[in-house]
Amino acid sequence: MEQDYNPQEIEKKWQSRWNESRVFEPEPDERDKFFITIPYPYLNGNLHAGHTRTFTIGDVVARHRRMLGYNVLYPMGFHVTGTPIVGLAELIASRDPQTMDVYSRLHKIPEDVLPFLDTPEKIVDYFSVEAELAMRSIGYSIDWRRKFTTTDPTYKKFIEWQFNLLHDKGLIVKGSHPVKWCPHDNNPVEDHDILHGENATIVDFTFIKFEHDGLILPCATLRPETIFGVTNLWVNPDIEHVRIKVKQGGKEEFWVVSREAYDKLTYTDREVEFVDNVPSGSIIGIKVRNPLTGKEVITLPASFVKAGNGSGIVMSVPAHAPYDYLAIKDLYDKDLSEYGITENVRDIEFISLIEVKDFGEYPAVDAVRQLGVEDQKDPRAEEATKLVYRREFHGGVLKDNTGEYAGIAVSKIKDVLTRDLLSRGIGEIFYEFSEPVVCRCGTPCVVNMVKGQWFLNYSSPEWKDIVYRCIENMEIIPEEIRVEFKNKVDWLKDKACARKKGLGTRLPFDTEWLIESLGDSTIYMSYYITNKFFSQGVLPEQLKPSLFDYVLLGKGRVQETAADTGLDEKLIADMKADFDYWYPVDLRSSGKDLVSNHLLFFLFHHVAIFDEDKWPRAMAVNGFVSLEGEKMSKSKGPILTMKEAVGTYGADVSRMYILSSAEQTQDADWRNAGVESARKQMERFYKLAMEIISSGASSGIEGELHLIDRWMLSRLQQIVRETNNDMTSIRTRGALQNAFFLLYNDVKWYQRRGGSAVLYDVLDSWVRLMAPFTPHICEEIWSAMGHGENDFVSMAPYPIFCPEYVDNDAELAEELICNTLSDIEEIIKVTKIRPKKAVLYTSPAWKTRAFKLALKMLHEEDLDPGKLIKELMAEPENRHYGKEIPKYVQKLVPDIKSMKTGRFEMLLGFDLDEQSILRENGECLANEIGCQIDVYTADSPEYDPENKSRFAAPLRPAIYLE
RNA sequence: GCGAGGGUUGCCCAGCUGGUCAAAGGCGCCGGACUUAAGAUCCGGUAUCGAAGGAUUUCGUGGGUUCAAAUCCCACCCCUCGCACCA
The missing domain is CATH 1.10.730.10 (Isoleucyl-tRNA Synthetase; Domain 1)
Known part of the structure; x- marks a missing residue:
């Protein structure tokens, strides 16, 4: 019977037996169900080690639950919507060298196949077949009857139904949306299109609209609260300024900004028109009105103001902004008459508006002094700015001179104040990159407002509240990431849910848009259940909204649904029964990269569409996989495909390895x-x-x-x-x-x-x-x-x-033998003697009694050394050991007291006959040590030349080697 | 910058509701058994010192709490991930 382990042969055999006997094709029955899903793979390449981890975890959980007696459903589908597959088809069609290399060498696509994968459809067909083969070859217990692709006509019907529903509920809204934009290509730039500034983010500045004689001088700031501390504005005399006409929301204004700012403004959702150039000198030394406080402040010249930042005009808050303080200081006692300024800049009084510990009245002044910053050109000025910002943001509170905002923490003020400024028409949002962004074509990018964009209204507080409730009642594995989920819900803003390009379903109420591919992957777990029926010849046009309403939401009646769709009543009833049996999802297990997007959307859409009893019950998250320490990349390599892994090592070995190499959210290294x-x-x-x-x-x-x-x-x-x-x-x-x-x-x-x-x-x-x-x-x-x-x-x-x-006694006895053995070995090692004989002395009876009594006392009352000694001495047979008892107790009590509960409970019933255990296993010990073993009790040792027996204690026999 | 997670013995890592923790398990390495030999397998060792089962110094760095800290608290340093319209 014994033969060599031949994984390939064994694995093939059992896979085909499972398949033939349909063991993984569950149907509802009287058992408890367990519905586990993992995110379906996106098919712009072969499945790789990362999928192997997530999917194998899903499979192991499925198999474990199945063996525990649950009726387990583990389904799988394929995700193909969006742009990457289209992009890949184009690259293959144009024989892009890098793509051809990566896909033949790393994705291992045969040379006679690859060139023909030149349309999205062919790519989807090819990879879906490959993916299924790979998943079968690694032995996943998937119910393949339910598979689908997200471009299936029936799936599109399901998505249309869902988006109509969300639209009806008012959860899909229209608005404008800032994107990174290349003016040359006239297109949004994605991360891989960017030459410089991949890490740039779009930051929302607030424009504060200062006014002079009907003219607006907008100042961009990230800290709108400092508007209360403005003492002047800064204008750089060496940059170009222009006057422009700005129309927005039926309002028409004239602004003065830098030429660069004017360019950027043309991409925002404002109508902007050039009027004329403005000599810098004409806007320096003028008085402008602070729109919030109504106070008049002067504009002063400053070289640190950059034309490309914000509007090119800056408001000055010397009490809280080191640059402003330094720039003012630089003007002290300077002759500014060329700008028509006759006032002494020294007369400008700083306005402190934030209370923060560690700093006095004017944090900017303190910081400049602390760091020894020389002037506005000193690099340490930047450091001082950060220091002040950090301290004020985390620990600062607004002072009384901020009126209704007094007492609010700086960290909380931005949103509140911005909203107020907007509604009063004295502030506007202006988006800007956190660092310059340059397109691959070499053109500097801008922030462009895409108008008429459709959004999923994730920012809605009401919607978020329901999601919080859902998370509250869910099991999250591991528990530590629950807080992460909550944070991400908090952070989530509206999400553009439609695009113009790619594969997918058209937005049913605005068909020039395609539904974005994360939006169409939120409640598809329910589709696995219905697809078992759909795939048996149901026509797409029969999938009327009434069908989904009835089956998934329990709305309407079978008869009406049957009449509406032309489907058999029994079929519809079966669908609904299946759905009611399998739903909700008991566990969604996924890689951690999906926490802040897919898993969140999964929750948002479930709570929006389904009743509470159909909300997901648990989510689990696992880490990434790297290869020999290197990050994997589908498009650049390295990559290890699932097929390769199984082909080289076999399914079981690959599974065993990936499951044992890292835990939960830790990253694994293959x-x-x-x-x-x-x-x-x-x-x-x-x-x-x-x-x-x-x-x-x-x-x-x-x-x-x-x-x-x-x-x-x-x-x-x-x-x-x-x-x-x-x-x-x-x-x-x-x-x-x-x-x-x-x-x-x-x-x-x-x-x-x-x-x-x-x-x-x-x-x-x-x-x-x-x-x-x-x-x-x-x-x-x-x-x-x-x-x-x-x-x-x-x-x-x-x-x-x-x-x-x-069996505690058996485990203790075995422990006694092992410990004794290793003690003997240690003595041999240290003394380097080769024993002819080993003599063991088991604990004297009085020590055993003391040990047991101590355990009992700790269990029943409190273990106190004095009390223990007293009780021991009360027993006549212990009295002979009057001198030794206190010594032993002194050691024993802390030992027992510091035991962990498990250990303590194990010892509580302690009652071993150490003599006979050691005697019975003497042969084993003798074999290990290679000499004769004698066992005596320390009470009456027949042979004890060095009086070693005095060291004997319970579970710790004394040892004498000869 | 913000949020989350992490830094343990040659490596991967477990431990982290404080005490049997010099710290599990795997890998690697060293020695031994088996074998003609190699591989596989099995046994032992793998912080330092030690002629009796012990002692000493370790768990990113520096402080602190405690009879007792890898485990708790504070500060700091370093690493990884996410920060979106992209799947």
Whole structure:
């Protein structure tokens, strides 16, 4: 029977048996259901190691739950909507060298296939076939009857229904939206189109509209609250300024800004018209009105003002902005008569508006002094600015001179104040990059307002509140990321949900737009359930809204739905029954990259569309996978495809490796050396199992059990418990640590100690324990154990913790033997003597009594050394040891007190006959050490030349080597 | 900058409701057994010192709390990820 482990052969065999017997095609029944999904893959390439991790975690959870007795549904589909597949088709059609190289060399697409993948449809067809093959070859327990692609006509009907519904509920709104834009290409730029400034973000500045003689001088700021502290404006005499006409919302104004600002403004949602150039001198030295306070302030010259930042005109808040303070200082005692300024700048009084600890009245002044900043050209000025900003933002509170805003924390003021400024017409939003952005074509980019854009209204506080409630009641694995989810909901803004380009479904109420691909992937888990029916010949035009309304929402009646759609009443009723049985999603497991987008949208759409009882029950998140320390990239490499991994190492080895290499949100690093060792582990497991089977072993659990057998069974229970605990929290690494490595070591020790009676029973549990992780090899072993044709281990009951097999005494006894052995070995090592004889002295009776009494006292009352000594001395047989008792107690009490509860409970019932345990296992010890072993009790040692017996204590026999 | 997570013994990492923690497991390395030999397998070792089961110094850095800290608190340094209209 024993043969070499041949994964390819075994895996193929069991995959086809599973397929033939349809074990993974569940139908509703009386069992509890478990509906697990992972995000379907986006098909612009082959499945890779990253998918392998997420999908395998899903499969292991599915298999574990199935063996625990749940009716498990694990479905899969393919995501193809959006632009990347279209882009890829174009690149292949044009034979782009890099693309051709990456897709042939790294994605391993055969040379006779690749050039023909020149349309999106062909790409989708090719990769969906490949993906399914790969997932089958790694042994996922997927119900393939339900698969679909997001461009299926029936799926599009489902998406249309969903978007109409959201539109009707007012959750899809129209508005303007800022994007990175290349004026040369006349197109939005995506990250890969950017030459410089990939890290730039779009920042929302507030324009404060200062006024002079009907003319507006807008000043851009990130800190609108400082409007209360403005003492003057800054105008750079060396840059060009223009006067422009700005129309917005039926309002017409004249602004003065830098020429660059004028260019940028033309891309905003304002109508802008050039009027004339403005000599800088004419706007320096004038009085402008602070629109909020009504106070008049002067405009002064400053060289630090850049034409390209904001409007090119800056408001000055010297109390809180180091640059402003420095610039004012630079003007002290300067002759400004060329600008017509006769006032002394020294007379300008600083206005402090923020109270912050660590700084006095004027934080900017303090910071400049602290850092020793010289003037506005000093690089440390930047540092001082950051310092002040940080302290004020985190610890600052607005002072009384801010009127109605007094007492508000600086960190909270921006949104409130901006809203007020906007509504009063004295402020406007102006978007700007955090750093300059240059397109690949070499043109500097601008922020462009796309008008008429459709948005999912995720910023709605009411919508968010429901999502918070949903998260509150969900299980989140691991628990630590719950706060992350809440933060992200808080941060989420409206999301543009339609584009002009790509594959997908048209927005039903505005068909020139295509639904963006994250929006069409939010509630599709429900589609797996209906698609089982749709794929059997239902026509797209029969998928009327009434059908989805009835099946998914329970609205309307079967008869009406049947009449409306022309579908059979029974079919519709079955669909609804299936949906009601399987929904909601019990667990959505995903990579952590999807936390701030897909998983969030998944929640938003579920709570918007479904009743609370259909909201998802749990979400789990796992980390990324790198290759030999390098980040994977679909488009640049390196990449390891699932097909390659399985082809090289086999399904079970790949599964075992990826599941054991990292835990939960930690990132995993796929290393060849590691997979190699996983392969050896599988071989070892297989060999050991086959040895046990071919030795003719059978269940020995009913027969007479020795100490070591009871130890083995007890250990097995601990492992079973830990494995199940780990699996409940999706800690696959920990689960394998127990179910494989620790158990393997225990079995080895068991055999070494001469155990064999329960080997078969252990194997029986072990195979089932391992089946979710490495199902093929386990089926093979299971079948070798005599299970019949359709008796799959995949469907066998998973081992669960049985307390009746836990045997504390057996574990303690084994611990005694092990500890004694290692003590002897250590003595040998240190003394370098080669013992002819080893003598062991077990604890004297009085010490054992003291030990037990101490445990009992701690359990029942409080363990106090004095009390313990008193009680011990009360017993006549202890009195001879009057001198030793206090000494021993002094050591014993802290030992016992510092025990962990588990350990304490294990020892509480302590009642070992150490004498006979050591005698019975003397042979084993003798073999290990290689000399004769004598065992005496320290009460009356027959042989004790060096009086070693005095060191004997419970569970710690004294040792004398000769 | 903001938010989240992390820094442990040669490596990957477990431990982190404070005490059996010099710290599990795996890998690697060293030694041994087996073998004609290699591989596989098995056994032992793998911080330092130690002629008796012990002692000493370790868990990013620096402080602190405590009888006791890898574990708790504070500060700092470093790393990874996300910050969107892109799947």
